[in-house]
Each structure stands twice: as C-alpha cells, then as structure tokens.
C-alpha cells in the first residue's frame with residue numbers, strides 16, 4: 001500500500017536520526033498538502049487563529065511570523081492587530097490565496113515560500129511566532145521547535161494550536177491511517193497536542209508554558225457531507241482516497257461517515273455537529289539564552 005498520510009496512529013517517541021528518511025517523508029507531505037484545496041477547510045477554522053492571536057497578546061508594531069500559514073488565517077489575524085507579519089508555507093498556491101485575502105482586507109502581509117524546519121530568517125527576527133495546525137505536521141519535531149525558538153527573540157512569544165490525540169480530528173487521522181498506513185517510524189503530529197511533548201520540545205527555552213484545551217465544532221449537513229467535503233478538499237484524506245482502489249475507497253468513506261455519526265452531538269442525527277478538541281499553547285521564551 002502507498003504511504004501518503006502525514007500522520008501516524010501512535011503518539012510514541014519522536015523518530016531518531018537513524019530512522020526514516022524525513023526529507024522523503026516531507027516531500028511526500030508537501031504533495032499531500034498541495035492536493036485538494038486546503039483553503040476550503042481553512043475557512044472553517046478561522047476562529048482558532050483569532051483566539052490564538054488574542055491569547056498571544058500581540059502588540060501593534062510587533063514583528064510576527066506565521067509558520068505553515070496555509071491560506072493565511074493566523075497571519076491575517078495578526079495583521080488585523082496592526083503587527084508586521086510574515087507568513088511562510090511550502091505550498092505556493094495557498095500563499096496565492098493568502099495574498100488575495102490580505103489584499104481584499106487592505107492588510108499588508110509578506111507571504112513567502114518556506115520550510116518550517118529551515119526557516120529562512122536570522123536569529124531573533126520576530127517578537128512572536130505563531131503556528132495553527134501547522135508546525136505539528138513537520139516530521140522532525142525537535143528541529144521544527146528549535147527553528148521556532150531560534151527566529152523568535154529572547155523573551156518573545158510562541159503561540160501554537162494543535163489537534164489533541166483523543167479528539168475528533170485525532171480519531172479522524174487514526175481512521176485514515178487504518179486504511180493508508182503512515183511512513184514507519186515517523187512521530188505522530190498529534191504529539192504536539194499534548195502538554196508533555198511540548199514540555200520536551202520547548203521546556204529548556206521557556207520561562208512559561210500555558211496550555212488550554214479548546215473545542216471547536218465542525219458543522220455539516222450530514223455525516224456523508226463531512227466525508228465528501230474532506231475527501232474532496234483536505235489534502236490528507238484526498239490523497240488517502242487517491243491511494244486506494246475502488247473497494248478501499250468505499251471502505252474508507254464508510255468508516256469516515258461512521259466516525260462523523262459517532263462524534264455527532266446532535267441527538268436527532270442530522271445536520272451533524274462535530275466537537276473537535278485542540279490544544280492552544282502560549283510559550284514565553286526566557287529573556288536570556290540558557
């Protein structure tokens with residue numbers, strides 16, 4: 001079977017340097033996020049970026065980086081606060097949409113193609129760095145965290161939003177990887193949705209780490225509508241369907257629809273409302289390097 005999904009089903013330890021070829025994994029992930037049209041899904045999660053920008057307490061004039069910005073949700077939220085924002089992502093088409101959104105709102109944001117694991121900025125370039133469901137997907141967790149720390153000034157702020165392993169989206173990724181196995185030995189992105197893993201990644205550089213679990217609700221006309229929407233537009237599920245034969249596609253569609261029925265909090269069946277838990281974390285970096 002093809003290994004395309006960017007996730008693993010476990011939340012085990014991060015991969016070692018002697019493990020999988022992370023560059024190959026990342027190249028495959030880049031193709032995954034370029035498929036479908038993530039913009040359609042991003043428009044349903046604008047609120048998480050707005051809440052993060054507020055929690056990060058951005059100040060007008062701050063230099064802010066949005067890592068793995070997609071079509072620009074967090075970058076635009078930061079720009080609305082009067083900050084000077086750079087957004088980076090490795091999918092150029094998403095940046096084209098992000099630029100159009102900024103222009104439509106009369107906001108100035110510098111959107112650049114870049115890799116979360118090798119940020120193209122000197123040390124201490126930003127007062128704050130944000131990443132909404134973004135840095136969690138880069139395969140080398142330690143390198144990604146080190147880059148966020150490096151480009152943010154001492155005493156600056158990191159703001160992270162990541163899906164939790166035990167929430168609806170965690171279950172969604174486990175459902176996909178039951179049908180299309182992930183690359184062996186790559187650490188689960190869902191680890192970023194746990195306090196322990198964030199302490200491992202950021203503890204040495206942090207003066208304070210504050211996390212809060214929040215729940216957003218995805219709403220669809222029906223469980224089938226959820227499956228169709230994520231199949232068509234969301235790269236990870238779009239690519240999973242593409243990797244399967246006809247019977248595999250039917251089985252994955254049935255399991256995703258069943259997933260939505262199980263998580264639906266509406267007692268009368270439809271429309272469906274899917275509560276989805278994520279971890280919002282604000283990290284204040286130490287004022288001096290350790």
Ligand SMILES: C[S@@+](CC[C@H](N)C(=O)[O-])C[C@H]1O[C@@H](n2cnc3c(N)ncnc32)[C@H](O)[C@@H]1O
Nearest residue numbers: 033042068069070089090115116132133134138
């Ligand atoms: C779930 S989307 C989130 C996008 C955006 N932050 C939002 O809130 O809508 C994940 C994004 O991470 C980007 N991404 C994943 N790994 C990346 C990497 N190593 N470098 C740059 N972008 C990456 C993908 O292209 C995609 O836009």
